[in-house]
Amino acid sequence: MNEPIVLGFETSCDETGVGIVRGHTLLADALATSMAEHERFGGVVPEIASRAHLEAMVPTVHRALADAGIAASDVDAVAVTSGPGLTGALLVGVAAAKAYALALGKPLYGVNHLAAHVAVDELQHGPLAEPSIAMLVSGGHSSLLLVPDLAQEVQSLGRTIDDAAGEAFDKVARVLGLPFPGGPPVDRAAREGDARAIAFPRGLTGPRDAAYDFSFSGLKTAVARWVEARERAGEPVPVADVAASFQEAVADVLTAKAVRACRDHGVDHLVLGGGVAANSRLRALAEERCAAAGIVLRVPSPRLCTDNGAMVAALGSRLVAAGVAPSAPDLGADSSLPIDVVSR
Amino acid sequence: MLVLALDTATPTLVAGLARWSAGDGVTVLAERAVPSGTKHAELLTPAIEGVLADAGLAIGAVEAVVTGLGPGPFTGLRVGVVTAAALADARGIPAVGVCSLDAVGTGARTVVTDARRKETYWAAYATDGTRVEGPAVARPEELGLPGPFTGDPAFAERLGAPVTPADVTTAGLLRAAAPQLADPGSAAPLVPLYLRRPDAVPPTSIKPVTR
Numbered sequence: 001m002n003e004p005i006v007l008g009f010e011t012s013c014d015e016t017g018v019g020i021v022r023g024h025t026l027l028a029d030a031l032a033t034s035m036a037e038h039e040r041f042g043g044v045v046p047e048i049a050s051r052a053h054l055e056a057m058v059p060t061v062h063r064a065l066a067d068a069g070i071a072a073s074d075v076d077a078v079a080v081t082s083g084p085g086l087t088g089a090l091l092v093g094v095a096a097a098k099a100y101a102l103a104l105g106k107p108l109y110g111v112n113h114l115a116a117h118v119a120v121d122e123l124q125h126g127p128l129a130e131p132s133i134a135m136l137v138s139g140g141h142s143s144l145l146l147v148p149d150l151a152q153e154v155q156s157l158g159r160t161i162d163d164a165a166g167e168a169f170d171k172v173a174r175v176l177g178l179p180f181p182g183g184p185p186v187d188r189a190a191r192e193g194d195a196r197a198i199a200f201p202r203g204l205t206g207p208r209d210a211a212y213d214f215s216f217s218g219l220k221t222a223v224a225r226w227v228e229a230r231e232r233a234g235e236p237v238p239v240a241d242v243a244a245s246f247q248e249a250v251a252d253v254l255t256a257k258a259v260r261a262c263r264d265h266g267v268d269h270l271v272l273g274g275g276v277a278a279n280s281r282l283r284a285l286a287e288e289r290c291a292a293a294g295i296v297l298r299v300p301s302p303r304l305c306t307d308n309g310a311m312v313a314a315l316g317s318r319l320v321a322a323g324v325a326p327s328a329p330d331l332g333a334d335s336s337l338p339i340d341v342v343s344r
Numbered sequence: 345m346l347v348l349a350l351d352t353a354t355p356t357l358v359a360g361l362a363r364w365s366a367g368d369g370v371t372v373l374a375e376r377a378v379p380s381g382t383k384h385a386e387l388l389t390p391a392i393e394g395v396l397a398d399a400g401l402a403i404g405a406v407e408a409v410v411t412g413l414g415p416g417p418f419t420g421l422r423v424g425v426v427t428a429a430a431l432a433d434a435r436g437i438p439a440v441g442v443c444s445l446d447a448v449g450t451g452a453r454t455v456v457t458d459a460r461r462k463e464t465y466w467a468a469y470a471t472d473g474t475r476v477e478g479p480a481v482a483r484p485e486e487l488g489l490p491g492p493f494t495g496d497p498a499f500a501e502r503l504g505a506p507v508t509p510a511d512v513t514t515a516g517l518l519r520a521a522a523p524q525l526a527d528p529g530s531a532a533p534l535v536p537l538y539l540r541r542p543d544a545v546p547p548t549s550i551k552p553v554t555r
Contacts, residue, residue, distance in 0.1 A: 041544050041546050041547070045542055047418065049545070050418065051422075051536075051542065053426075057426055059429065060396040061430075061433065086480075088418070088422070089417060091422065092422055095388065095389075095423040095426045096426045096427070096430045098385070098388075098427070099389065099426070100392065100430050100431075100433075100434050102431065103430065114493050153399060228553065327391045330386040330387065333385065
């Protein structure tokens with residue numbers, strides 16, 4: 001009823017997100033993206049993303065306010081991704097959020113992008129069970145987290161030691177002649193393929209490997225070698241089978257490690273987040289394995305898995321409810337903000 | 345009209361509060377020039393709160409925002425521009441952008457500021473202060489202008505001429521903004537003067553992992 005309205009800003013990569021929530025209720029999720037401008041470069045160009053954030057900022061705020069049916073003066077608190085992410089991109093959002101907070105006379109919360117990916121699920125499935133295990137997989141991150149208290153305590157269990165899972169999708173898509181970003185086209189191609197056609201390696205799954213760390217660089221190279229060998233032999237490349245077998249290797253490792261983290265820590269709730277959590281095979285395999293292990297799986301809709309402003313507003317809402325102190329006026333951006341810093 | 349002026353196009357960020365009217369010109373009430381390095385985002389909002397406190401005024405009293413649009417190093421430049429745009433949007437007041445070099449020094453001069461990569465951002469002005477060339481970016485050795493130079497003295501040696509040290513000022517920003525402040529409806533959208541394209545080259549072919 002009297003829950004505070006939080007305005008959230010997200011500019012850590014190529015999406016300009018402005019979201020508005022009231023408590024756990026999503027009021028608006030406005031998004032502008034510079035994805036198309038990066039496509040011909042095969043990856044996000046930070047300066048192009050930063051310029052696009054500046055151009056899109058005020059119009060995206062207007063869309064969010066209109067969608068929510070509120071005026072800027074109705075906002076009770078402002079939250080913004082302070083890191084991790086691309087410094088130049090982050091700073092556009094941080095500066096904008098600081099200015100809106102100053103102009104509106106409202107508190108400002110600089111938040112962690114990864115924690116916000118967890119918080120967004122509360123908008124769809126209600127308060128998070130705590131502790132939960134969270135697995136965040138995107139083009140920039142692959143992390144396993146233990147979340148005793150989303151507002152104040154998040155612990156890193158493991159992370160990728162080389163490429164993020166989403167990067168592997170992008171690179172495999174290029175090798176297969178599929179468009180950027182690689183996640184959706186690989187997922188589509190894989191539907192027609194046989195996931196057991198090729199036995200691609202499962203990185204860091206040996207008995208002496210770090211239980212919760214990931215490695216996708218070797219897998220990516222193995223796919224490239226396999227495809228190049230076919231091409232050199234003048235044989236056709238079975239794109240659907242390669243996509244399906246690659247995707248299976250990623251989903252297998254991710255879900256096995258997430259379920260193991262739940263078991264090892266006696267936690268029976270798993271939350272997925274990040275753009276790769278939109279992958280259909282990852283979602284299906286996670287459901288299957290969680291059901292078998294008696295773990296409650298929570299996955300936001302694909303729209304909320306990718307970067308957006310609502311997730312930042314959702315975490316801001318948690319911080320306000322928990323009575324966490326707002327950020328200092330000299331808040332900046334930290335491209336490598338550690339995950340145990342939920343807000344700063 | 346109470347105007348908040350901002351600029352983050354150089355390593356010294358500027359925040360100022362001034363009264364402006366078409367008849368009486370500019371009266372600066374408070375100004376802070378903060379050596380910022382690459383910390384514009386951290387330091388700009390505290391500087392704005394600082395000048396408001398110095399003048400004993402609240403943000404709600406501000407009737408227009410003026411910001412430098414550069415040219416300047418991109419990351420810091422965007423901080424000032426997006427701050428001006430957001431403040432003006434939240435308060436429902438006009439935002440006016442000016443060339444930052446116009447706000448450095450007065451009279452006949454060539455303004456030079458640091459464009460990094462051993463280059464300088466520059467613009468040349470007539471005796472009445474009108475900009476006659478620039479803004480542009482060049483190697484100082486190739487500028488071929490007689491001066492007098494004003495701005496970043498670090499370029500004196502490579503220009504082969506003295507440079508009178510000067511920074512962006514609140515009064516300079518307001519002077520440059522006067523035509524737009526007189527008719528805020530005419531104010532152009534806040535588009536930074538980047539003068540350079542993003543550094544990015546599309547890959548020509550996929551590098552094989554095997555050979």
